[in-house]
Amino acid sequence: MFKKLQPHDYRHLKPWFDGQLYPLCPYSLASMMIWSGCLHEAFWREDGGTLFLSEVDIEDKSRRRMLLPLLRPFRYPTPRELAEAARALDFPGYHYVPQDYVEIIGADNLCCYFTLQEEDGYGDYVYSAADLALLKGHKYSKKRNLIAQFLKACGPAAAVKPLEGECLHACLQLFDHWEKVKGGPVIEAIPNCERKAIVNALEHFKELEMSGVAVELDGRMAGFAFGSRLTADTWTLNFEKADPGVKGLYQYLDSEAAKAAPPGYSVLNKENDLGLPGLKKAKESYFPTRVIKSYILTLKS
Known part of the structure; x- marks a missing residue:
């Protein structure tokens, strides 16, 4: 059974x-x-x-x-x-x-x-954790430039902290703001699905051995990213959300999330694109080492 x-x-x-x-x-x-x-x-x-x-x-x-x-x-x-x-x-x-x-x-x-x-x-889009953390080389120059713009505008106000399950309320407020700015859920046919999964994750964060980072601006939650173990060398980035009104914040959060992957994980799996052109373009812009077919x-x- x-x-x-x-x-x-x-x-x-x-x-x-x-x-x-x-x-x-x-x-x-x-x-x-x-x-x-x-x-x-x-x-x-x-x-x-x-x-x-x-x-x-x-x-x-x-x-x-x-x-x-x-x-x-x-x-x-x-x-x-x-x-x-x-x-x-x-x-x-x-x-x-x-x-x-x-x-x-x-x-x-x-x-x-x-x-x-x-x-x-x-x-699934798979990346070198070191590539996403360090963003070295010409192909990542646009990402580094956006991070530089973010740090110039917000650097003194920005703080990166380990994400804790107790951040649930702040994460959900940010998610609701993100969804409103984006004009609704990623897939209209399944409203509230992603929000429900975030709640499930943060309510059982320690129990499921998840970890991640939060970016605060002047003490306000502005971005969060967290993930879970997939294989002995691969960490899955399950969620990544940031205030879309802050230029360069997503790129900064993405790099910090890669840096915060637990020791021993050299590979990051950033999941799939659900067949959405915008999501596909965003994932391809980080130059995956592989796209593993399902x-x-x-x-x-």
Whole structure:
């Protein structure tokens, strides 16, 4: 039986994720937990040496999917194992299947059991943490110039602090201001979804081992960014919001967030672009080292 994923499950489930190698952001345990209850509910099930993970849409419960299972010790499941599990658990297939898995296992081998389709808008942008922290080289000259403008205008008033879960009210005030200036939610069809995930994250910040930074201007919250563990070397930046009326603040916040990534994480995953041209342009402007494609595997009848 699948159990609903709850923040109090984090400590119990964490060992399953310690050695996992799936590089897409849906495989961050903290990320799974904070987004559950927004558009979908997330579920888990242990079966011997395998952890099965699934999602069910809240508005249409017929829309159900599994993520790739986690095996302990970690290894990639075979296509046959995936097909047998999907049939046994009565799921049509798997979403968020990383490009790396498809390339290692082989598309031809997967297509013996599944149809394979790229999941548009769900490819993750991956960066060198050092590149984003230091912004060295000609390609980042525009970013450095914007930061210089911000520091010239606001430097004495700016303070960077570790983000604490107690900042919830200030973060939500800033988010509401950001959304109002932007003219509404990022995706109109899912209002309040992102806000709800931010609330989930900040209410369980320490419990989910999340961390981040806040930028204050004269004591007022002007920007925040925080993330969670994905793999042994990759930190996922789950949220990043700043006052859009302050020139250069976003670039400054982005650099500070990269500097604040916990020790040992050399890679930053800044999630996907949801197929939105503006978000795609913004993520590409930081020169990702990779964009990891996401695929859907649908069982053949």
